[in-house]
Amino acid sequence: MDTDMEKTVSRHARVDVADVLRGLAVMGIVLLHSIEHFNFYSYPDTSAQSAWLTFADRSVWDGLFFMFGGKAYAVFALLFGFSYFIQWDNQRLRGKDFRLRFCWRLVLLFLLGNLNAAFFTAEVLVLYSLAGFTLPLVCRLKDRWLLAIACVLLVQPLPLYYVIRAAVDPSFVTPVLPTGDLWAATFAVQSGGSFWETVRVNLWQGQLASLAWAWDNGRVFQTIALFIIGFLMGKRGWFLREKLKVWNKVLCGSLVAFFPLYGLAGLLPEFITSEQVRVPLLLVVSSLHKFAFMLLLVSAVIQAYYRTDMRGLLSRIIPYGKMSLTNYITQSMFGSLLYYHWGFDLHDDVTITGSLLIGMAFFLVQWLFCKWWLSRHSHGPLEQLWKTATWIGRRK
Numbered sequence: 001m002d003t004d005m006e007k008t009v010s011r012h013a014r015v016d017v018a019d020v021l022r023g024l025a026v027m028g029i030v031l032l033h034s035i036e037h038f039n040f041y042s043y044p045d046t047s048a049q050s051a052w053l054t055f056a057d058r059s060v061w062d063g064l065f066f067m068f069g070g071k072a073y074a075v076f077a078l079l080f081g082f083s084y085f086i087q088w089d090n091q092r093l094r095g096k097d098f099r100l101r102f103c104w105r106l107v108l109l110f111l112l113g114n115l116n117a118a119f120f121t122a123e124v125l126v127l128y129s130l131a132g133f134t135l136p137l138v139c140r141l142k143d144r145w146l147l148a149i150a151c152v153l154l155v156q157p158l159p160l161y162y163v164i165r166a167a168v169d170p171s172f173v174t175p176v177l178p179t180g181d182l183w184a185a186t187f188a189v190q191s192g193g194s195f196w197e198t199v200r201v202n203l204w205q206g207q208l209a210s211l212a213w214a215w216d217n218g219r220v221f222q223t224i225a226l227f228i229i230g231f232l233m234g235k236r237g238w239f240l241r242e243k244l245k246v247w248n249k250v251l252c253g254s255l256v257a258f259f260p261l262y263g264l265a266g267l268l269p270e271f272i273t274s275e276q277v278r279v280p281l282l283l284v285v286s287s288l289h290k291f292a293f294m295l296l297l298v299s300a301v302i303q304a305y306y307r308t309d310m311r312g313l314l315s316r317i318i319p320y321g322k323m324s325l326t327n328y329i330t331q332s333m334f335g336s337l338l339y340y341h342w343g344f345d346l347h348d349d350v351t352i353t354g355s356l357l358i359g360m361a362f363f364l365v366q367w368l369f370c371k372w373w374l375s376r377h378s379h380g381p382l383e384q385l386w387k388t389a390t391w392i393g394r395r396k
Contacts (some may be wrong), residue, residue: 018079018083020318021301026320026328031356031359032069034358035355036122037335037355038119038339039186040340040347042348044350073124074290075297078226078233078298081228081230081233081234084231102132110130114207115329117207121210123328126207126211128223149228150228150232156287162174172276182205182206185201194342198341198342218284251295251299258292261292268282319374325380325382326370
């Protein structure tokens with residue numbers, strides 16, 4: 001990619017379309033977290049009240065998880081790798097090496113992630129801060145090697161090994177990290193703990209449980225793979241209008257891949273009786289069909305942004321995407337305050353459908369705040385803090 005195109009990606013098209021995608025991803029995350037009561041799975045019993053309410057709750061749950069579950073975070077991770085490319089390449093064009101500065105940036109992200117984790121046990125910033133150290137290690141590899149590494153990680157090599165091992169050895173038991181006591185501790189403080197008890201447990205037991213869940217459920221391999229793919233997309237200029245033909249192929253390929261993989265995930269429980277084979281194989285297949293659906297969503301949004309009259313509508317979410325870090329962390333604070341015992345303790349008063357409506361209202365409030373803030377500032381509050389701290393000590 002020539003220098004002019006690199007500068008275009010970093011200054012113009014990259015910003016708009018990436019922030020549209022980032023804004024939609026964080027919106028999806030906010031809505032999912034809202035119906036989950038922010039990892040506090042406690043709800044009022046509606047079965048005796050109304051069959052329609054029970055039906056609505058189930059429909060909201062299934063619909064949102066089909067659309068965003070495992071996909072919103074995937075878009076977020078993809079754009080994390082893409083952002084690294086922009087920062088790394090901008091410094092390369094100036095004759096500088098961004099890798100060590102990025103490592104410091106990851107340390108700062110780790111601290112921000114722990115701020116988020118104090119309120120919410122299932123946050124991802126700490127995972128990103130740890131997995132992100134792979135990017136400076138691989139960013140100078142040739143594209144074919146980057147793609148090969150990403151593909152290997154996408155097929156979940158460890159769960160795939162478990163499948164093969166269990167298939168040839170019926171006595172093999174798939175190892176799982178012990179997290180029962182950790183989750184029990186977080187549920188206990190969510191149910192009856194004070195604010196400081198909640199913070200203490202979330203920062204230790206909650207973080208350990210969250211990272212263990214990410215490992216057992218293939219999120220670690222998938223996250224690193226998405227970082228690398230996002231980096232490659234930036235390197236190849238895929239978010240430019242000129243690359244729309246590539247997204248046509250991605251859209252077709254993701255459609256072709258998603259439906260058989262999704263169908264296979266539904267059939268596996270009926271045809272594989274061995275739990276030791278079925279569980280890790282289902283993890284591999286579901287990880288792949290969620291990846292395919294994520295690519296479908298991304299390609300559809302990019303096509304709509306560049307080729308249809310929806311560009312104006314999609315552009316409205318750009319301010320929200322520009323402040324994704326601020327929005328992601330403040331949604332955790334709000335959700336914890338709303339549903340946990342230390343706050344308003346509404347977990348057993350608000351249904352899933354009601355939680356969706358609250359999440360939509362909170363998204364609207366965040367969006368309005370982003371528009372107001374960015375009319376007066378160039379970056380969101382936490383984005384500015386992260387940027388300023390990233391470049392601390394730099395020689396002018």
